[in-house]
Amino acid sequence: xxxETTTAPITAPALDLRRTRRRVFSLAAPVIGENLLxxxxxxxxxxxxxxxGAVALAxxxxxxxxxxxxxxxxxxxxVGASVLVAQAVGAGRLAEAGRLARQALLWAALIAVPLTAxxxxxxxxxxxxxxxxxxxxxxxxxxxxxxxxAVATITVMLLxxxxxxxxxxxxxxxxxxxxxxxxxxxxxxxxxxxxAGLPALGAxxxxxxTVLSRGLGAAVLVAVLLRGRHGVRIGGGGSWxxxxxxxxxxxxxxxxxxxxxxxxxxxxxxxxxxxxxxxxEALAAHRVAINILSLSFLPGIGFGLAATALVGQAVGAHxxxxxxxxxxIALRWALIWMGALAALFLVFARQxxxxxxxxxxxxxxxxxxxxxxxxxxxxxxxSFVYAGALRGTGDTRTPLVITxxxxxxxxxxxFLALRVIPELWAVWGAFxxxxxxxxxxxxxxxxxxxxxxxxxxxxxxxxxxxxx
Numbered sequence: 001x002x003x004e005t006t007t008a009p010i011t012a013p014a015l016d017l018r019r020t021r022r023r024v025f026s027l028a029a030p031v032i033g034e035n036l037l038x039x040x041x042x043x044x045x046x047x048x049x050x051x052x053g054a055v056a057l058a059x060x061x062x063x064x065x066x067x068x069x070x071x072x073x074x075x076x077x078x079v080g081a082s083v084l085v086a087q088a089v090g091a092g093r094l095a096e097a098g099r100l101a102r103q104a105l106l107w108a109a110l111i112a113v114p115l116t117a118x119x120x121x122x123x124x125x126x127x128x129x130x131x132x133x134x135x136x137x138x139x140x141x142x143x144x145x146x147x148x149x150a151v152a153t154i155t156v157m158l159l160x161x162x163x164x165x166x167x168x169x170x171x172x173x174x175x176x177x178x179x180x181x182x183x184x185x186x187x188x189x190x191x192x193x194x195x196a197g198l199p200a201l202g203a204x205x206x207x208x209x210t211v212l213s214r215g216l217g218a219a220v221l222v223a224v225l226l227r228g229r230h231g232v233r234i235g236g237g238g239s240w241x242x243x244x245x246x247x248x249x250x251x252x253x254x255x256x257x258x259x260x261x262x263x264x265x266x267x268x269x270x271x272x273x274x275x276x277x278x279x280x281e282a283l284a285a286h287r288v289a290i291n292i293l294s295l296s297f298l299p300g301i302g303f304g305l306a307a308t309a310l311v312g313q314a315v316g317a318h319x320x321x322x323x324x325x326x327x328x329i330a331l332r333w334a335l336i337w338m339g340a341l342a343a344l345f346l347v348f349a350r351q352x353x354x355x356x357x358x359x360x361x362x363x364x365x366x367x368x369x370x371x372x373x374x375x376x377x378x379x380x381x382x383s384f385v386y387a388g389a390l391r392g393t394g395d396t397r398t399p400l401v402i403t404x405x406x407x408x409x410x411x412x413x414x415f416l417a418l419r420v421i422p423e424l425w426a427v428w429g430a431f432x433x434x435x436x437x438x439x440x441x442x443x444x445x446x447x448x449x450x451x452x453x454x455x456x457x458x459x460x461x462x463x464x465x466x467x468x
Contacts, residue, residue, distance in 0.1 A: 023310060024310065024329045025333075027168065027170045027305075028303045028305075028333070029170075029302070030171045031165065031173075032303075033174045033178075034161065034177045035302060036295070036298050044184065045060065045209070046060070046287065046291050048189055048192050048206060049192065049203050050357055054281060055135045055136050055139060056139050057287060058132070058287065059135075059136045059137070059140040059203060060139065060143050060207075061272075061287030062130050062136065062140040062272055062283075063141075063147070065268060065269040065272055066126050067148075069262060070115065070148075070151060072261030072262045072265045073262055074108065074111065074112060074151070074155045077155075078159040078163075080251060080254025081163050081166065081250050081254070082309070083166065083254075084166070084250060085163055086167075086168075086308070086313050088316060089168065089231075090312060090314060090317040090319075091316040094231040100246060101163040101225060103246035103250065104163060105160065105163075105234065106242045107242055107247050107250070108156055109152055112151045113152055116149060116151050119148045119151070131273045133280065136283075139202075139203045142207075143207045150215060153215040156221075156222065157215075160222055160225055161173035161221060163232070164224070164225070165305060165309050166312065167231075168313070172221070176224075177217060180213040183213040184209050188206045188209030190209075191204075191205030191206070192205035193205075222234075253391075253396055256400040257396040259400055260403050260404055267408055267410070267411045271286070271427060274415055277418070281365060282424050284362055285353070285366035285424055286366075286369065286424060286427075288357065289373065293370060293373045296341040297338075297380065297384070299334050299338050300338050300380055300381045300383075300384030300385065303334040303337075304330070304384035304385050304387060304388030306330055307326060307385050307388035307389040309392065310322075310392065311327060311391075311393060314326065315394070315451060320452055323393075323451050327446065330388070331381075331382060331385040335381045338381040339381070342374040342377035342378065343374075345377075346371055346374050349367040349368075353367045365423075365424050365425075369424045369428045372428040373431060379435035382442065383439055386443060387399040387402075387403065389446055390446060390449060393449050393450060393451060395449065402445065406437060406438040409434050410434045413430035413433060413434070414427035414428070414430035
């Protein structure tokens with residue numbers, strides 16, 4: 001059975017808000033679920049490692065900061081591919097969307113392999129930048145060494161998920177992430193503590209569990225794309241040779257988004273040695289706070305990614321009203337969800353922190369940080385959605401400038417605040433000051449966004465896409 005691609009842009013229907021709302025939720029709900037599962041993967045690892053003590057917890061947290069920087073650098077391919085695939089699907093150019101997805105996967109592998117070869121010998125030096133205590137640094141170096149060896153498979157999993165979302169399928173990445181989580185829990189538990197006949201590797205066992213489970217997830221997602229989803233398929237006919245032209249188009253959109261992620265992760269990484277001056281307990285509490293608060297980001301991330309896909313498809317189909325309606329609906333629900341979660345975190349900050357540690361001092365430090373960041377959640381909800389919508393238009397530079405500037409302003413404010421108030425919550429409280437400015441800048445940028453490209457991408461001859 002084959003499905004013939006169309007080359008004419010999708011006809012713009014009369015704006016149907018109920019239909020648009022369904023489309024927003026059909027994309028956002030699985031994305032929220034997927035990101036919840038991705039977050040839980042880290043949370044579960046943290047919970048399992050927490051049983052080894054504060055040193056192991058702090059060491060894994062420091063290593064993850066480096067991992068996130070590396071993945072952020074590689075996210076140029078995933079963001080660029082997602083936007084271009086969404087715009088091609090919106091314009092009805094399914095064959096082009098499949099070729100873009102194939103090229104993105106090829107270049108992900110080509111870039112990740114040498115990055116791993118270079119990064120592995122540099123692992124001790126990278127960890128040394130944090131200025132950690134010797135025991136904490138040893139744990140961090142061991143964890144990072146294992147993870148660096150599997151950057152390619154982790155990147156492919158994230159990239160394949162992004163391509164599927166651009167095609168309008170966010171359910172499959174969620175289900176695959178669920179599978180990876182189940183495998184991760186079993187493997188990490190067994191490898192950390194030496195169960196089921198496996199060796200007890202300590203904190204490094206958590207790294208092995210995560211790497212192996214994400215490798216499985218990457219293989220499943222690639223298999224899905226080989227068969228095809230929503231008419232977008234990387235299998236069948238077509239060249240598997242990497243092409244610089246395709247790579248350039250993907251990077252042109254994705255590179256600013258990657259730089260944005262690097263700046264964000266770099267800002268949080270910079271906070272690590274700053275917080276480390278408060279002691280190991282504060283550093284461990286810092287990591288716990290990040291895990292707890294990342295849960296409140298999930299609706300914003302989900303609705304932001306839905307906005308990227310739907311705005312991208314609307315721009316490709318030349319439907320600016322649909323793009324604006326999708327963004328408004330996504331914004332409204334992101335504010336409701338993140339506001340509600342922030343309220344829960346304010347009320348149960350101490351109880352949530354206590355899930356990770358029974359140390360009274362650590363719980364007190366972490367709970368105060370949770371309260372500080374929870375207050376900024378509604379403002380961050382708006383930033384997530386507006387940034388996602390701008391990316392859908394192909395504008396990834398504006399989010400780079402706004403987010404990068406505001407994040408580093410918060411780091412500077414937090415650093416200065418510690419000079420006056422040597423408490424962890426003072427560092428996180430800086431985001432409450434920068435949040436309103438960031439939201440205003442995104443709101444103004446979205447009002448001026450160009451939703452009518454000068455000309456559509458060139459059409460291509462129809463070609464059959466097998467669906468199996």
